[in-house]
Amino acid sequence: xxxxxxxxxxxxxxxxxxxxxxxxxxxxxxxxxxxxxxxxxxxxxxxxxxxxxxxxxxxxxxxxxxxxxxxxxxxxxxxxxxxxxxxxxxxxxxxxxxxxxxxxxxxxxxxxxxxxxxxxxxxxxxxxxx
Amino acid sequence: xxxxxxxxxxxxxxxxxxxxxxxxxxxxxxxxxxxxxxxxxxxxxxxxxxxxxxxxxxxxxxxxxxxxxxxxxxxxxx
Numbered sequence: 001x002x003x004x005x006x007x008x009x010x011x012x013x014x015x016x017x018x019x020x021x022x023x024x025x026x027x028x029x030x031x032x033x034x035x036x037x038x039x040x041x042x043x044x045x046x047x048x049x050x051x052x053x054x055x056x057x058x059x060x061x062x063x064x065x066x067x068x069x070x071x072x073x074x075x076x077x078x079x080x081x082x083x084x085x086x087x088x089x090x091x092x093x094x095x096x097x098x099x100x101x102x103x104x105x106x107x108x109x110x111x112x113x114x115x116x117x118x119x120x121x122x123x124x125x126x127x128x129x130x
Numbered sequence: 131x132x133x134x135x136x137x138x139x140x141x142x143x144x145x146x147x148x149x150x151x152x153x154x155x156x157x158x159x160x161x162x163x164x165x166x167x168x169x170x171x172x173x174x175x176x177x178x179x180x181x182x183x184x185x186x187x188x189x190x191x192x193x194x195x196x197x198x199x200x201x202x203x204x205x206x207x208x
Contacts, residue, residue, distance in 0.1 A: 028149075032135050032153060035153065035187070035194060036153040036185070037133070039153075039200070040131075040155065051200050054187055054194050054195055054200070055199075055200075056192075060192045123179075126157070126179055127131070129131065
């Protein structure tokens with residue numbers, strides 16, 4: 001898999017490299033590349049643990065330093081534990097979205113308004129290249 | 131498949147700069163594979179899950195965290 005990095009944008013004052021220090025920037029890119037590859041591999045393995053790594057823990061959300069970032073996960077109703085439970089439940093919408101295209105299609109048939117046709121094939125199919 | 135990484139540094143609600151990253155997975159050979167700017171992907175949400183997926187994360191004192199959820203749909207982002 002190739003990894004491309006871009007900070008090009010039409011509004012350079014908004015989009016820019018995170019640090020003037022090239023060494024830090026290279027490290028950051030390596031870290032982000034590993035995160036991206038790890039998440040892709042987790043979906044393909046149907047392994048929820050790596051996906052959970054970047055969810056807000058409930059204690060973190062109540063930390064004053066979290067500020068505006070201390071948001072609940074997903075649609076605002078989830079907690080770390082609830083997201084963990086959803087990922088572990090093959091019948092949950094979240095699990096279907098990430099791991100099971102057949103399940104997702106069945107859900108789409110039952111509730112077309114809930115799941116757009118454009119996402120009738122989702123994460124695992126996407127990463128498998130269909 | 132390729133991965134493109136976009137950076138954003140912008141202030142949070144307290145005015146403190148926060149590092150964000152958008153990790154975009156793009157199907158090789160798809161029309162979206164020619165995009166070079168995040169705005170290109172944002173303008174092609176109808177290709178979401180067909181040609182590309184993305185994850186937006188922010189660097190917090192606790193490490194990287196999803197801004198909303200893993201592989202969040204574009205229409206959920208605002």
